Amino acid sequence: MKDMDLRQLKYFMAIVEEGQISRAARRLHMAQPPLSLQLKTLEEELGVQLIERTNKRLRLTEAGHALYQRAEQIVGLVDNTTKEIREFDQGLRGTLGIGSPPGIGHLTMPSRIAAFHAAYPEVSFQWREGNTYRVLELLDAHVIEIGIVRLPVDENAYEIKPLVTEPWVAVTRTAQGQARPPSISLAELARQPLLLMHRQQGIQCHDMVSDALRAAGVEPTVFCESDNVTALLTLVELGMGAAIVPRSAAALKPSEALHIMEITDCRLESSVAITWLKGQRLSAAARKFLEMF
Template sequence: MELRHLRYFTAVAGERSFTRAAEKLRIAQPPLSRQMRDLEEELGVALFERGSRPLRLTPAGRFFHEHALQILERADELRITTRRFGEAGRRQLIIGFVGSALYGGLPDVVRGFRAAHSRLEVGLIEMNTVEQIAALKEGRIDVGFGRLRFDDPAIRREVIVEESLLVALSPDHPLRERETLRFVDIAAEPLVLYPRSPRPSYADQILSFFRDRSMEAQVVQEVRELQTALGLVAAGVGISLVPQSVQHLRRHDVLYRPLAEDSITSPLIMSFRASDTSPEVREILEVIRAIYNTSRSIVSSPAN
């Protein structure tokens, strides 16, 4: 049994189809089916219920799938860690981040970390949370700052802060006179939603607030960038819901109003590999705690 057998098997189990798995793996279906038959013969058990549509795993197959995933994750961690040892002469920390994190404490975190580690190369790459998880597993970044909660045993996450959301309005919007808005006040307003893609994203957090209240969001336009959303708000196209830190981006043509409901928040989350015990990751956490002035501002959120 080789790692490629495990990768082929998990692809078939995940896609629940030999055809789709073969396309994903970029191999022909007959060799893939043959590899799976060879694996079953080696194990002495059937892993798939081949008469089912979509394809289902047998009880033995489910057991094997669970452990195959763990083995592949450990193999990926070993590959990443070994590569890091090979790069020991070139110390670096690569940070992935969502664009809205730049309006909060992330610039202070990076500046403080750079000041304490002048010989360490610090790089920043903008990417959404889903892309950050893949990049962490592949070793392309060391730390991610995103807004989506997720469960992945290979990744540890730390909630840095729960940001209240603000309603962004045009200067002549009828709701501009109110100091505080309730969610019901904005439910029927045309909504400018971002980011348009890829999903899931911050946009899905916003839509969930409507669904939780049995309301339907009146999405008038979906855009890729926060700045574009604010530009459309300024033009009177609609309103938008933005993290509180975005008000630091002072625009004369956009007003911000808080929501009365305390539960309408968006987290800023730091993510890193669960197996990463490097001093750089530990020290950037210390910088975050210093900036937010208390370790209680960071709540550990292990995967369940």
């Protein structure tokens, strides 16, 4: 078996991310048959099936999922190394990988990206979105250099620069003409089904909300948990319950039917920070971008 090369890994990643070989071929600016052959060759060389073919979409096997995770790390590391070497004689240019959760990223990133582009027009961006756990995964895989996360995170593994502390709020559905009070207690809130952020490994925001409900002696009915805030807000809009989310996340879905309230009898807050891998040599673009925070 010959060794895999970087081109094969990039082809494989494109197929996985696009979900169809035809779309991956268009993204890679190549014909579909040679790309299909590359995938088949890679599977034969490794001696495992990486992707199960169906009529509509492709599905990763367990081996394929493992290879994709490693490919993210390898391609990210090679790209970062290439950027570092080029910087020695080409100045500030290249692509900067960043990541953020929805809501917080929309508030903190666009103005800084615009200002950075004005100062360094030869730098482009790859902006990935996901919850804190996903952002940390992308940092660990060297797919991005800088991420915005909700604290706490492991301070032995990541450098942290605090940005802001924000309250968590209640979001309810309010029909036109109904009263819209500025605040609500946990007991009042728990009279309807609750929609909560899903617990992520190592991320304590879910526990913070659960602890506050327990301390208030409230036994709520939890209708749905999700790490997709927009989905939770859509469920609120459909009358399926009330959500408890960070204030910045509550603004992700502007709607006349949604009413945002402070929670009166507890202090639910989460801190947001910009972070990067401890001990990693950041690119010149990443270092300059960090200065904007």
